Amino acid sequence: MPNYYLVACGTSESNYPEIYPHLERVPNDLSCINNILTSQFGYTRVLECLSLNPSAALIKKEFAKWLISGECTAEDCIVFYYSGHGEYLLGDQHCLILKETDPAIVGSTSLPTDELIRPLQNPGVTLSQILFIIDTCYSGEGAGDITQYA
Incomplete structure (x- = not known):
């Protein structure tokens, strides 16, 4: 039986607020997606260390480490929300x-x-089902980038 995992992270603050204003709704967005998927659809939230205002290095490192940890298998499903x-x-x-x-x-x-x-694409990753939800400006371009890369 497959497991269902949620990685939910986001950035609400910027070191350059005059260009990238504070996004007050990000913490609420993360809470809503977590509540809906965990309480109503049986997902387990993982990588909570990435929740709010993670660095690029942390996202890349922790996500990659988790994928090869053996916790998720080829049958499992992941939702990655940003x-x-x-x-x-x-x-x-x-x-x-x-x-x-x-x-x-x-x-x-x-x-x-x-x-x-x-x-x-790292050795040891067996996962075959992942859904990326990118909740940002120009996210359609991001979806295209992911599809092109995949």
């Missing part, structure tokens, strides 16, 4: 805007959305 600012770098890619994202060097300080799928 809420926050997003930006499309013209001619390049969609990026998740994190607390430390510098608007002068967005491409170097944000998290490219397609980086979320890279950990799935």
Whole structure:
């Protein structure tokens, strides 16, 4: 029988609030998605260390480590939810805007959305079903990036 897992994270604050204003709803968005999926659909929340204002390095490292931990199997299902600012770098890619994202060097300080799928290719990952929900501006571009990469 498959297990159902939820990774829910988001960024509500920025070191550059004049460019990326505070998003008061992000904590509520995370709480709502958690409550709905865990109480009504049997999901288990994992990686709570990523919940609010995680760094790009933390997201990439902890998600990759969890995927190879043996906790999830090929039969399991994951929902990966992210809420926050997003930006499309013209001619390049969609990026998740994190607390430390510098608007002068967005491409170097944000998290490219397609980086979320890279950990799935690590040796030892058996997962075959994942749904990414990207709740940001320009998220359609991010979905395209993930699909193109996958």
